[in-house]
Amino acid sequence: MATELTERREKKVEYVELIYDLIFVYIVGRNNSLLHHFSGGFIGPEQFFTYVFCTLAVIQIWNYTTYYINIYGRHSVRDHVFLFINMFLLYFLAEGTGTHWAQFHAQYHAAWALILLNTAAQYLLEGRNHPQSPEHRRRTQRMSLILLSQSVMIAAAIGEYRLWQTSFCSASAIVLSLLATSLSGRNSCAGVVDFAHLSERAMLYVVFTFGEMIIAIASYFDGELTANNLYFSAMAFLIVTGLFLSYGIFYDRILDRNRKTNGIVYMLLHIFLILTLNNLTTALEFMHTESVSLLPKLLFLLLSLLIYYGFLLLSAHAYSKPSCLITRRFLIPFSGGAAAFAALMLLWRQEMRLNIALTVLFVFSAALALFRMSRAVKAPADADSGIEAS
Numbered sequence: 001m002a003t004e005l006t007e008r009r010e011k012k013v014e015y016v017e018l019i020y021d022l023i024f025v026y027i028v029g030r031n032n033s034l035l036h037h038f039s040g041g042f043i044g045p046e047q048f049f050t051y052v053f054c055t056l057a058v059i060q061i062w063n064y065t066t067y068y069i070n071i072y073g074r075h076s077v078r079d080h081v082f083l084f085i086n087m088f089l090l091y092f093l094a095e096g097t098g099t100h101w102a103q104f105h106a107q108y109h110a111a112w113a114l115i116l117l118n119t120a121a122q123y124l125l126e127g128r129n130h131p132q133s134p135e136h137r138r139r140t141q142r143m144s145l146i147l148l149s150q151s152v153m154i155a156a157a158i159g160e161y162r163l164w165q166t167s168f169c170s171a172s173a174i175v176l177s178l179l180a181t182s183l184s185g186r187n188s189c190a191g192v193v194d195f196a197h198l199s200e201r202a203m204l205y206v207v208f209t210f211g212e213m214i215i216a217i218a219s220y221f222d223g224e225l226t227a228n229n230l231y232f233s234a235m236a237f238l239i240v241t242g243l244f245l246s247y248g249i250f251y252d253r254i255l256d257r258n259r260k261t262n263g264i265v266y267m268l269l270h271i272f273l274i275l276t277l278n279n280l281t282t283a284l285e286f287m288h289t290e291s292v293s294l295l296p297k298l299l300f301l302l303l304s305l306l307i308y309y310g311f312l313l314l315s316a317h318a319y320s321k322p323s324c325l326i327t328r329r330f331l332i333p334f335s336g337g338a339a340a341f342a343a344l345m346l347l348w349r350q351e352m353r354l355n356i357a358l359t360v361l362f363v364f365s366a367a368l369a370l371f372r373m374s375r376a377v378k379a380p381a382d383a384d385s386g387i388e389a390s
Contacts, residue, residue, distance in 0.1 A: 011197040013204065014075050020083050021201075023090050024062055025208045028278060030097040031055050032212065035282045042296035053171065054097050055278060057112060059271050060177045061090070064119050064147065066201050067267075070194055071139075072126045082122050089115045106158050109170060113154040120147035139192075146180045178268065195266075196257045199319075202270045203251050209274055210244050213281040219288055235356040236284060242363030243280065243308070246370055250312055253374035256321040266319055273311040279304040287356070298349050302342050305359070309338065309366055316370075330373050337365060 034051040035043050043051075065086060073079055092111035096104030120143075127140035150173045157169035217240060220233040283304045286297040313334075317326045341362040348354050 011070065011073070011194045013197065013200050016075065016080055016083060017069060017201065018204070020065070020087055021062075021204055021208060023087050023094075024058065024205065025211060027058050027090065027094045027097065028209060028212045029215070030094050031058065032216070032278055032282055034097070036285075042293055042300075052275070053167070053174070055275050056174050056271070057170075058093070059274060060174060061086070061112070061115055061119075062205065063177075063267055063271065064116070064143075066198065067193075068119060068122055068126075068143075070198050070201070071192055072122075078125070079122075082118055085118050086115050089118070105161050109154050109158050109161075112170075113151045116147045116151040116154065120144045120151065123147065135192075146176075150176060178271075193262050195259055195261050195263050198263045199251070199255060199257050199266065202267065203247075205274060206247055206270070206277065209277045209281075210240065210247075213240050213243075213277065213284065216281045216285050219285060231353065232288070232356060235360055236288070238360045239284065239356070239363055242360065242367050243277075245367040246309070246312060246363065249367060249370045249374060250316055254316050254320050254324045254370065256319055259319060261319070266315065269311050269315045269318070273308065273315070276304055276308045276311060280308060287352075294349060298345060298355070301359070302345055305362070306338055306342065324374050326373070330369070334366070334369055337362070337369075 031051060031054050034047055034054065037044070037047055065083070069079070089111045092107055093115070096108030096111070123140045123144040127137050127144070130136035130140070153169045153173040153176070157167060157173070160166060160169050217233075217236040220236040221229070223229055279300070283297065283301040286292045287301060289297075313326060313331075316324070320326065341358060344358055345355055348358075
């Protein structure tokens with residue numbers, strides 16, 4: 001069994017996985033549209049809760065499928081059939097994502113429950129392929145039970161909403177997903193997961209999310225070509241470029257893709273990293289929208305930026321190469337720069353030209369700091385103090 005778990009060829013991302021991921025590009029756009037309805041000059045709490053809820057539900061679906069393909073996927077006819085069934089069901093889930101979410105509640109939750117049931121069936125069938133491996137049988141049974149439990153909870157949410165107009169069951173299912181994934185990962189052998197493949201899939205999801213951001217800033221290019229429009233459109237493009245460069249430096253230069261790990265913490269961090277990128281997409285749109293109140297949209301942009309870099313640094317801290325460990329020498333100046341950026345943005349909040357220039361300066365300074373840190377080779381004594389991720 002040890003040979004089976006450790007001596008595995010590196011799994012490559014196949015075109016079918018990319019086609020599957022494209023449906024999530026469409027759903028990301030649908031989810032972000034939930035934030036474009038304002039109450040008192042900003043997002044209403046109900047809209048924001050629905051947005052977070054729908055985003056986590058979609059990322060959860062992607063997460064489960066990605067893990068199955070990573071560990072057991074053979075790109076067989078059976079795998080493809082199950083994958084395309086999920087794609088078909090995701091359209092119904094996407095259609096129910098919007099301000100009319102309550103009207104499509106039953107459709108949304110039925111599609112969600114069926115997707116999880118479909119994935120549970122994959123694990124149940126896969127367990128039969130490993131009669132001599134207790135480790136694999138336990139893993140497939142555990143995942144099937146988690147998925148079936150969530151499917152039942154989400155199906156029960158349909159009746160709950162009709163009776164009481166509440167979403168306790170479906171919200172509990174998302175919390176169960178995060179907890180169960182984390183706890184089950186602690187019992188998983190690191191060698192069974194191909195972390196290079198897993199990190200590449202996460203990177204592609206991040207790239208697709210940046211694609212939605214690129215589409216969103218197209219509003220900066222609308223209207224007559226004036227010096228003012230040219231300035232703000234160039235600044236918006238540079239902000240997206242700087243954010244992308246920061247992630248690219250992390251993925252290409254800092255991340256240890258050959259690490260033996262089950263990748264659970266990495267994927268959990270990316271759930272919130274992707275959620276924050278979606279927030280940034282909307283925050284950039286808000287900055288160009290006069291109907292949104294200035295202070296709330298500025299705070300939304302600031303918090304989204306700081307949380308994005310927070311999760312990026314956490315990922316680097318836990319999964320960096322031994323030569324790229326994050327030290328106090330890096331973290332203290334970086335944190336100080338972030339604090340100064342936030343203070344200046346709030347101080348000069350009425351000066352939009354200056355604010356957007358400060359944001360460009362901050363994201364490129366962050367990218368440069370990450371690049372310089374990735375080039376610093378630590379002494380062996382320092383490398384030994386790195387954190388081995390879960």
